[in-house]
Amino acid sequence: MQQAGAGRSFGAGQGSRLAAGPGGETLLFLTDEQLRRGIEAMYFAYRAFTSDPDLMLEEMGYGRAHHRTLHFINRDPGLTVTALLDVLGVTKQSLNRVLRGLLDDGLVESRVGRRDRRERQLYLTDKGAALEKRLSESQRARMRAAYRAAGPQAVAGFRQVLESMMDRDTLRQFQSLRDLPEGKA
Amino acid sequence: MQQAGAGRSFGAGQGSRLAAGPGGETLLFLTDEQLRRGIEAMYFAYRAFTSDPDLMLEEMGYGRAHHRTLHFINRDPGLTVTALLDVLGVTKQSLNRVLRGLLDDGLVESRVGRRDRRERQLYLTDKGAALEKRLSESQRARMRAAYRAAGPQAVAGFRQVLESMMDRDTLRQFQSLRDLPEGKA
DNA sequence: CTTGGAAAGTCAACAAGACTGCCCTATTAC
DNA sequence: GTAATAGGGCAGTCTTGTTGACTTTCCAAG
Numbered sequence: 001m002q003q004a005g006a007g008r009s010f011g012a013g014q015g016s017r018l019a020a021g022p023g024g025e026t027l028l029f030l031t032d033e034q035l036r037r038g039i040e041a042m043y044f045a046y047r048a049f050t051s052d053p054d055l056m057l058e059e060m061g062y063g064r065a066h067h068r069t070l071h072f073i074n075r076d077p078g079l080t081v082t083a084l085l086d087v088l089g090v091t092k093q094s095l096n097r098v099l100r101g102l103l104d105d106g107l108v109e110s111r112v113g114r115r116d117r118r119e120r121q122l123y124l125t126d127k128g129a130a131l132e133k134r135l136s137e138s139q140r141a142r143m144r145a146a147y148r149a150a151g152p153q154a155v156a157g158f159r160q161v162l163e164s165m166m167d168r169d170t171l172r173q174f175q176s177l178r179d180l181p182e183g184k185a
Numbered sequence: 186m187q188q189a190g191a192g193r194s195f196g197a198g199q200g201s202r203l204a205a206g207p208g209g210e211t212l213l214f215l216t217d218e219q220l221r222r223g224i225e226a227m228y229f230a231y232r233a234f235t236s237d238p239d240l241m242l243e244e245m246g247y248g249r250a251h252h253r254t255l256h257f258i259n260r261d262p263g264l265t266v267t268a269l270l271d272v273l274g275v276t277k278q279s280l281n282r283v284l285r286g287l288l289d290d291g292l293v294e295s296r297v298g299r300r301d302r303r304e305r306q307l308y309l310t311d312k313g314a315a316l317e318k319r320l321s322e323s324q325r326a327r328m329r330a331a332y333r334a335a336g337p338q339a340v341a342g343f344r345q346v347l348e349s350m351m352d353r354d355t356l357r358q359f360q361s362l363r364d365l366p367e368g369k370a
Numbered sequence: 371c372t373t374g375g376a377a378a379g380t381c382a383a384c385a386a387g388a389c390t391g392c393c394c395t396a397t398t399a400c
Numbered sequence: 401g402t403a404a405t406a407g408g409g410c411a412g413t414c415t416t417g418t419t420g421a422c423t424t425t426c427c428a429a430g
Contacts, residue, residue, distance in 0.1 A: 030332055030340075035325040036260070038332070038344065043253075044359045045347035046231045047274070063415055068228075075221070081378065089232070094417050096379070118377045118426050140220040146349035147215055147223070150342065155215075157335065157342020159223065162230035164331035174229045248386055266407065279388050281408065303397045303406040 052138040060131075065090075065098045070124065070132040073108060075177065078121040080113065087173060107131060237323040245316075250275075250283045255309065255317040258293060260362065263306040265298065272358060292316060 053067050072087055073079065085095055099122075102108040107128030113119030124132060147155050166174060238252050257272055258264065270280055284307075287293040292313030298304030309317060332340045351359060 030329060032325060035328045035332075036321065038328050038340075039321070039324050040359065040362065041344055041347040042231065042234060044355050045350045046227065048351045048355045049227060051352070065416060082376095090416085091418065092378075093380085093419085097416080100379095113377095116377080116427070118424095120378070136221065136224070139224050140217060142350060143220045143223050144215060146346050147220075149349040150345035153338060154342030154345040155223075157339030158346035159226055160335035160339040161331050161343035162226040164334040165230045165327060166233045167236070170229050170233045174225065177225065250387060267405090275387085276389065277407075278390080278409085282387075285408090298406090301398070301406080305407065 049139065049142065052142060053135045056135060056138070062101070063098075065094075066102060067135055069095070069098055069102060070107065070128060071136065073122045073124050074129065074132045074136075077123050078111075080119045080121055082119070084122065087177070102128065234324065234327065237327065238320045241320060241323070247286070248283075250279075251287060252320055254280070254283055254287060255292065255313060256321065258307045258309050259314065259317045259321075262308050263296075265304045265306060267304070269307065272362070287313065 050064065054064060057063055057067055068088060069084070072084055076083075081092075081095070081099070085092055088095060099108065103110055105127075106125055109123045109125050109128075110120045111123065113121050150158070163171060163174070235249060239249060242248060242252055253273055254269070257269055261268075266277075266280070266284070270277060273280060284293065288295055290312075291310055294308045294310050294313075295305045296308065298306050335343070348356060348359070
């Protein structure tokens with residue numbers, strides 16, 4: 001094992017100090033330099049994180065926006081365009097161009113809403129699901145490897161920090177995405 | 186305390202199992218769903234993470250590319266254009282437009298290299314340093330709050346996972362950035 | 371039943387920030 | 401003296417985001 005650099009990580013033990021606060025809780029003193037390292041780690045990791053799907057997408061004329069669209073339709077089949085707009089945080093026009101491409105290429109299917117016939121409910125076709133699977137599997141593989149290399153405690157910490165970094169609305173959005181539709185592999 | 190959602194985090198204790206591997210090392214069994222949660226957390230957190238600087242930048246007609254440029258010039262004053270190109274991972278032409286803007290607006294200064302007069306060494310002006318400070322302080326504040334909310338162990342885990350997520354070259358780049366120039370506040 | 375408004379789609383125009391390819395100068399290295 | 405390197409500039413393209421304006425479809429309240 002020993003995935004890239006797993007052994008000699010530079011965690012919180014390097015210059016940061018712990019102290020008991022007035023209420024007894026543990027406080028962390030972090031230097032600006034340590035925070036900056038965290039910022040840079042975030043930048044580089046995110047870049048690496050998106051690099052595998054980006055390569056596949058580029059080959060077939062798609063971009064990151066297509067990936068995100070496929071991802072959220074896959075996670076919540078039948079969601080409306082408005083719901084998708086909300087989770088992606090982009091404008092209708094911006095999404096529409098991407099969505100039209102996916103519809104034209106037969107990766108996504110748009111059905112008239114059952115409750116409200118103005119709404120369009122979005123589903124992946126088999127072809128779309130296949131691409132989504134390819135894309136997400138590459139990211140899962142990277143995430144899995146990182147998790148394995150860093151260990152269970154690190155995984156918990158990773159998620160805690162990421163969640164704490166979100167602002168209220170984003171966190172709410174993230175958490176409302178909690179429940180998945182079916183136990184798909 | 187209790188920054189947004191810090192308390193009820195969904196770390197590794199929810200469905201993941203630990204087991205002793207053949208060599209005695211601890212193994213983590215992660216479901217695809219848990220990995221997907223990690224992927225989404227990364228997406229939402231990164232978006233939140235860049236949102237504060239993005240707002241400031243937009244007000245003054247800059248973009249994220251300007252931020253990154255200022256960041257790396259600030260971290261390593263006097264670095265050459267090629268070095269900056271390398272760390273940003275973009276093309277010369279792409280950087281050039283951004284860099285020209287910063288030079289024209291008097292945020293960055295370009296001096297002829299001392300060793301090699303073909304090279305241009307880049308420095309922030311006072312004005313540039315002031316903007317960089319504003320931008321990075323907003324991100325440091327967010328990072329600091331997240332670290333405080335999540336705790337020291339979480340911080341270590343966060344960084345371990347991020348590092349493990351980088352591929353070889355990215356990690357090398359990240360780690361070669363290790364040493365900072367001076368003890369600036 | 372009509373009308374107001376919401377949901378969705380479409381068209382046009384624009385900007386940032388990536389890209390490629392090509393050309394040019396200054397300077398260093400061989 | 402020539403080749404290679406560092407950098408800059410110009411032209412054009414692409415993706416993905418943005419506004420603004422307009423239409424169609426459709427539900428629901430008057």
